[in-house]
Amino acid sequence: MHQITKIVRHLSTKIFEGSYVEKSQCIFVLIALATACFSILLSCTLLITDSNTGSMDRQGYQELLEISSISSLYCLILFMVGNYIRSANNRWYPQVCLYSYVIVNAIILFYIGVFSIGTGIALAGAPIIGLIIFNRRMIFSSLFSGLFILLVFSVFIQMKQLDYAPIVMDKELTYHDPVWLVTMMAFVGAHLALLVLVGNASISRWKKREAEVTFLSTTDPLTQISNRRQLMDLFKMEYLRAARSKQPISIFLVDLDHFKQVNDAYGHQSGDEALKSAADTLKETLRETDLVGRYGGEEFLAILPNTDGKAAVQVADRFRRALQAKQIALPDGQVISITASIGLHTVVPEHIGGLEHFLAEADKALYQAKHNGRNQVTIALRNAQAV
Ligand SMILES: Nc1nc2c(ncn2[C@@H]2O[C@H](COP(=O)(O)OP(=O)(O)OP(=O)(O)O)[C@@H](O)[C@H]2O)c(=O)[nH]1
Structure with a gap:
């Protein structure tokens, strides 16, 4: 538990005080972890629900599992690439990371349904987290790219060129579908965890800054006693x-x-x-x-x-x-x-x-x-x- 707290504290510090390269690395460690957990959960669910898969398209699951595992690996590779980037001011690495994040999420959203709770949470949470951590230009450019990709998916779905939420075969039964539930929980859970982590770290930093300001306004800088x-x-x-x-x-x-x-x-x-x-x-x-x-x-x-x-x-x-x-x-x-x-x-x-x-x-x-x-x-x- 102590070790976990230490890691979370280290990540929080890096997310706020590190360079954009380090911040991107932190995000990618978290996404790699989330997608790896998701892949494991998905595999277990597929095993457990093997005999009762009426509402699911097993091929869709397999594809989702593949995407999720590849994403996890890709995030890990991107994280390691970050270690080799010497310059903390490197500009392309954070941008590549953000676009990768957008593309991976857009594909997952397509599989679980672009008009779902997960999409709502991701669209609401991710830009807020991003704006706290990165700069506005970086976040707006990747957000608009993400929205554009989702719009293209939606148009193709409307034109019946693409299936809506391909992993869910019987859309009526969506809410009774264990795989859909696990997918949703993993997706929403990862974003919520990040939102809570960043939110908690933001509030702690805000409190620390407030204490610093109070200290500075009440203390004599030379003698360190009350002014x-x-x-x-x-x-x-x-x-x-x-x-x-x-x-x-x-x-x-x-x-x-x-x-x-x-x-x-x-x-x-x-x-x-x-x-x-x-x-x-x-x-x-x-x-x-x-x-x-x-x-x-x-x-x-x-x-x-x-x-x-x-x-x-x-x-x-x-x-x-x-x-x-x-x-x-x-x-x-x-x-x-x-x-x-x-x-x-x-x-x-x-x-x-x-x-x-x-x-x-x-x-x-x-x-x-x-x-x-x-x-x-x-x-x-x-x-x-x-x-
Ligand atoms: N180094 C330093 N000197 C200061 C500071 N604040 C005030 N002083 C000095 O304290 C000295 C006070 O001098 P005076 O008020 O004439 O009194 P005094 O020399 O202590 O003589 P008496 O009080 O009569 O014993 C002045 O030379 C100020 O410049 C500070 O923050 N740092």
Whole structure:
């Protein structure tokens, strides 16, 4: 089962991310498999229904069996030819594969009846699958060729030059005919399986892309922590939650000291390394339930839900000491260390309107920490509600 899942995943990846040559190969492996299964099923049905074949033309079955087996072999050969095609941009190979697909299917449709459920499923499903995988020009040209072939068959059938659904002798009894049923099931089943496979892979990819877009729009690309937008959204949520539960919430604003000098002395790239290091230290110091994000250039904001002032000071100071002790390796091999000033504030919020004030008080405390000599944690006490 694990192996099957691996193969399906591999096929899905190739169908979407491979070149047109690889995509055609995947389709042909699937068709080779489907036609091989169909040939086996058809042979078994012929054996089982040997004594009761009133509604069938055995010669028609034999022909269908031959076509199906030859198709299976042809698909396998086409798949192997694909292995020898070096250039991923080869243009004729995918086109030959698509036309082969059309011709093989048109012949099978002729045998099982061009006005049947199978034809409907194939005509509805195949172009959708094709448009997802290949380009529009390729699919439209092969689709119109397929429709043209079916039209020619239909005209000849109308003119009584060709028999309608030659494998079914008694058209009245079609629905009681086991071979017709097996043929239909194999044909419809193969298209449905492909439709489900491609549909499932499309949805998975769509979800993956959506997750990527969400990640990109909420994450700071340099430090890989929340960006300011995401941070403020999370902050509002936590602030509201604290107001509802009447629990304390603490925040601390971090500003790296003399960061301009780091940039000036070691270069902007080294400054970036220092920023990443500070973000990593913050993540390492805080608890899983705490939130952290990049608030501005060299400023970070940490949000500590359900944390009173005493505990928050301990966390902030632990971070400050960890950062000071950290040896930051720069791209040019030099090792530096940096410090940070921190402004901290704690409240038990009463209404959402207090959020701006809460933040402003932490900012004031940060200013105070800078003013008092940097590399320290300052608690907002004056003019603020402390816990
Ligand atoms: N490398 C790098 N530098 C940044 C980034 N964002 C902001 N900065 C720099 O951070 C520096 C901030 O400098 P200032 O606001 O003057 O403060 P400071 O030098 O840290 O001094 P104090 O805050 O007073 O200790 C500026 O030189 C910005 O260019 C960034 O993404 N990467």
